[in-house]
Amino acid sequence: MRERVLAPALIGLLALGAWEGIIRWWSIPPYILPGPIVIARTIASDWGTLLPSLLVTLAITGAAFLVSAVLGLILAVLFTQSAWIERAFFPYAVILQVTPLVAIAPLIILWVKWIPLALLICAWLVAFFPVVSNTVLGLTSTDRNLVDLFHLYGATRWQALRYLRLPAALPYFLGGLRISGGLALIGAVVAEFVAGTGGAQSGLAFRILEAGYQLQIPRMFAAVFLISAAGVLIFALLTGLSRLALQRWHESELDAEG
Amino acid sequence: MTPGSPVVSLREVSKSYPKGPLALDRLSLDVMSHEFVCLLGPSGSGKSTLLRLIAGLVQPSAGRIEWTDPAAPRRLGFVFQEPTLMPWARVEDNVGLPLMLADMNESEAAGRVGEALAHVGLNGFERAYPRELSGGMRMRVSIARALVTQPSVLLMDEPFASLDEITRFRLETDLADLHQRRGLTVVFVTHSVFESVYLGTRVVVLSPRPGRVAASCQIEGPAPRVEVFRTSAAYLDACRDVSMLLAAASSR
Numbered sequence: 220m221r222e223r224v225l226a227p228a229l230i231g232l233l234a235l236g237a238w239e240g241i242i243r244w245w246s247i248p249p250y251i252l253p254g255p256i257v258i259a260r261t262i263a264s265d266w267g268t269l270l271p272s273l274l275v276t277l278a279i280t281g282a283a284f285l286v287s288a289v290l291g292l293i294l295a296v297l298f299t300q301s302a303w304i305e306r307a308f309f310p311y312a313v314i315l316q317v318t319p320l321v322a323i324a325p326l327i328i329l330w331v332k333w334i335p336l337a338l339l340i341c342a343w344l345v346a347f348f349p350v351v352s353n354t355v356l357g358l359t360s361t362d363r364n365l366v367d368l369f370h371l372y373g374a375t376r377w378q379a380l381r382y383l384r385l386p387a388a389l390p391y392f393l394g395g396l397r398i399s400g401g402l403a404l405i406g407a408v409v410a411e412f413v414a415g416t417g418g419a420q421s422g423l424a425f426r427i428l429e430a431g432y433q434l435q436i437p438r439m440f441a442a443v444f445l446i447s448a449a450g451v452l453i454f455a456l457l458t459g460l461s462r463l464a465l466q467r468w469h470e471s472e473l474d475a476e477g
Numbered sequence: 478m479t480p481g482s483p484v485v486s487l488r489e490v491s492k493s494y495p496k497g498p499l500a501l502d503r504l505s506l507d508v509m510s511h512e513f514v515c516l517l518g519p520s521g522s523g524k525s526t527l528l529r530l531i532a533g534l535v536q537p538s539a540g541r542i543e544w545t546d547p548a549a550p551r552r553l554g555f556v557f558q559e560p561t562l563m564p565w566a567r568v569e570d571n572v573g574l575p576l577m578l579a580d581m582n583e584s585e586a587a588g589r590v591g592e593a594l595a596h597v598g599l600n601g602f603e604r605a606y607p608r609e610l611s612g613g614m615r616m617r618v619s620i621a622r623a624l625v626t627q628p629s630v631l632l633m634d635e636p637f638a639s640l641d642e643i644t645r646f647r648l649e650t651d652l653a654d655l656h657q658r659r660g661l662t663v664v665f666v667t668h669s670v671f672e673s674v675y676l677g678t679r680v681v682v683l684s685p686r687p688g689r690v691a692a693s694c695q696i697e698g699p700a701p702r703v704e705v706f707r708t709s710a711a712y713l714d715a716c717r718d719v720s721m722l723l724a725a726a727s728s729r
Contacts, residue, residue, distance in 0.1 A: 364561040367534050371555055372575040372626075382577070386565045468564045468606050 253437040258444060261437040269426065269438075273445050276407055276422035279335065280453070283342030284403040288396055290343075291350025295388075296380065298351070299358040309355075316348035320406060324413040334414055338422075341410030346403035350395040357391025358384050390469050393461040400453040408446060483507040483545055484630060484662050485531060490540035491687075492526055500526045502687035503540065510629075513656050513663045515677035517670065517719065519727050523688025524666045528634050531664060554623030554631040558638055560615035562607040562622075568594070569603040572621045579626075593621040596655060613644035620652070624659075631656075633665045637672070649676055650704060657701035670723060674715045675702055682719065684726040691726030694719055 235255045241247070242254035249257050262269065294312070298305040324341045331337035361384050369379045411424030421429075423442045430438035465472040485508050492501040500523040508514055508531075516524040529535045530542060532555050544550055562571045569590050570577075576586040594600055597617040607615055616636060623631055637645040653676055656663050667673050673680045677696050684691040696715050698706050706712050 362561065364557045364559065365563065367529075368555065368557075368561060368574075369578070371532060371534065371553065372578045373551065374578045378578055382574075383563070386563065389565070468608060 250434055250436045253440055257437050258440045261441040262444065265438055265441060269423070269441060269445060272421055272423045272426045272442070273449065276404075276411065276424070276446070277449060279338045279342055279407040279411075279422065280404045280449070283339050283346050283407060284396075284400055284453075286339070286343050287347035287350050287399050287403060291347045291395065291399070292354055292392065294347075294351050295354035295358060295392075296385075298355050299384070305355070312348060312351055315344055320345050320409050321413060324410050328410070328414050338407060338410040338414060341413075342403050342406030345406035345409075346399045349398040349402065350392065353391045353395030353398075354388055357388025360391075361387045390461075390465055390471060393457070393464060397454065397457045397461065400457045401450055404446070404450050404453060481510045484510045484512075484549065485545070486543045487527075487531070488541045488543065490527075490530060490537045490542060492523065492530060492535065493538050499687035501530075501537075502689050504689055506681065506690060508630075508662060508664055510662050511660055513653075513661075513665065513676055513678045515673035515680045516664065516666045516683060517668065517673040517680050517723060518683030518688065518691075519668065519685050519723070521685040521688075522683035522726075523685075524668075524683055525634050527683075527688065528632050528664060528666050532632050549630060552626060552628045552630075554626065554628040556616075556619050556623045556631070556633040556636045558635045560607070560612075560619040562615060562618055564607050566606075567603065568599070568605050568607070568610070568618050571607065571618055572625050574622060575626045589625050589627075590621075593625040596624055596659075597621045597651070611644075612640055613648060616640060616648060620655075624655075629660075630662045630664070633663065635666050635668065638668075645672075646704070646707075650702060652676065653702035670716055670720050671707075674712060674719055675707060680719050682722045682726050692722040694722060 239254045239256060242252065253261070294308075298309060320341055323344070327340050328334070328337045331340060365383055365387075366379070369383055374382070407422065408424045411422040412428065415425065415428060423446050426442045427439050430436070430442065462472050487504060487506045489503045489505055490501060491499065491503055493499045504523075504527065506527075516527060518524045526535065530537055532553055533550055563574070566574075569587075572593055573586050573590045576589060581589075590603070591600070594603065597620050599614065599617050599621060602610065602614070602618075607618065610618065619636070623633075637648055640648065649672065652663075655661065663676075665673075665676060667676075674696055678700075680694045680696060681690055682692040682694070683689065694715075698709075698711060698715075
């Protein structure tokens with residue numbers, strides 16, 4: 220556990236040190252490439268504008284993620300209830316997934332007047348598919364003998380779903396959530412770029428655009444850093460959730476001595 | 478315990494799968510109450526199919542399966558080749574599954590679960606997860622789950638095939654004891670001559686492709702079976718007889 224934290228921390232410190240060293244050695248001005256110390260100072264000094272923007276982006280991300288998780292699960296259950304439903308609707312889920320968000324985001328922003336909702340729809344479009352496809356996989360790869368056993372003991376469809384298919388699909392669902400969390404953030408940021416709206420409700424992507432126009436390069440880096448940090452945090456939270464839910468029984472979360 | 482009247486009768490039962498060869502061809506078999514019937518056959522003789530037909534998990538393509546007690550098919554115990562436990566559920570929840578699915582109230586179910594676990598010698602493991610148990614213990618949990626509904630008929634599909642010999646011998650003796658004590662009727666699928674003779678009061682030899690009853694052979698031995706039976710002359714004689722029947726059935 221200590222090595223898991225220490226090794227990447229050491230690499231990170233070395234990289235930051237080298238970065239700072241290169242900046243100073245060749246005297247690279249901050250408007251070309253700011254060093255980590257300048258970026259850290261910018262985060263501190265611009266905290267008053269960066270924090271509200273971070274919260275706006277996180278709110279969109281969180282909402283899109285929650286809708287993806289709930290709708291993704293419901294869609295996956297629906298898909299597995301009937302082969303007909305799956306065959307009829309799954310191609311469209313795939314089409315939504317493979318169409319680049321930047322291509323359809325302008326349309327969504329055009330149609331949906333309330334910008335936060337438009338952003339949420341954009342982020343949801345990229346985030347829901349991993350939940351659906353993973354959960355469908357989990358729901359359909361239940362142990363055949365257990366399915367027979369439930370049948371033998373006269374389980375209803377609902378009982379088989381509640382006590383067999385859903386628990387069996389849980390590791391897959393959680394795996395889908397881990398991918399979906401990061402994608403929701405990416406979707407939210409991309410949609411903000413496309414929307415490009417200012418004002419009180421602007422997220423981190425708008426701060427990056429704004430800083431770019433004003434040639435405040437350190438602030439661009441500060442915003443990028445905050446987005447990455449938010450992504451890492453989301454991943455860590457979802458990994459923790461997965462560990463909590465599966466640690467007693469699933470292979471993926473067993474300790475080495477298991 | 479002497480075999481009595483038939484519990485279930487298979488009349489000219491055939492089973493074919495779409496795009497597959499005939500698995501069973503006009504097979505007839507009576508299973509008597511309190512009998513321990515071992516279905517012995519090489520792979521491809523349809524013995525697992527036969528067991529799944531009796532369980533009602535698959536339907537026959539032709540022929541009839543008649544139960545003397547019409548309520549009996551709903552009160553079967555079935556043990557698969559693998560323990561087939563839910564890895565996310567504790568031992569008590571795995572064993573109690575059939576009761577939970579039947580909406581039995583919790584306190585009554587808990588009593589039944591404790592009783593079933595006592596029968597397989599697993600008291601004290603109620604709160605364990607399947608992965609914390611050895612292969613033999615998992616199979617015991619699986620047997621406890623089959624017993625928890627207090628069935629009169631137990632269907633077992635090569636349940637000990639993946640266990641080591643020491644564990645298998647112990648489980649076989651415990652199963653023979655359970656059969657005797659609870660007056661069970663057992664249909665047990667195996668591909669081991671030695672296992673079939675040790676456990677069975679009757680060994681039914683199936684021929685392969687398509688499966689048919691090639692021979693049926695009563696086994697005389699102590700009831701319940703005890704370990705010394707394995708080394709007795711009667712056991713070895715019966716093994717030789719059954720081996721010859723199996724060889725004859727396989728070569729046809």
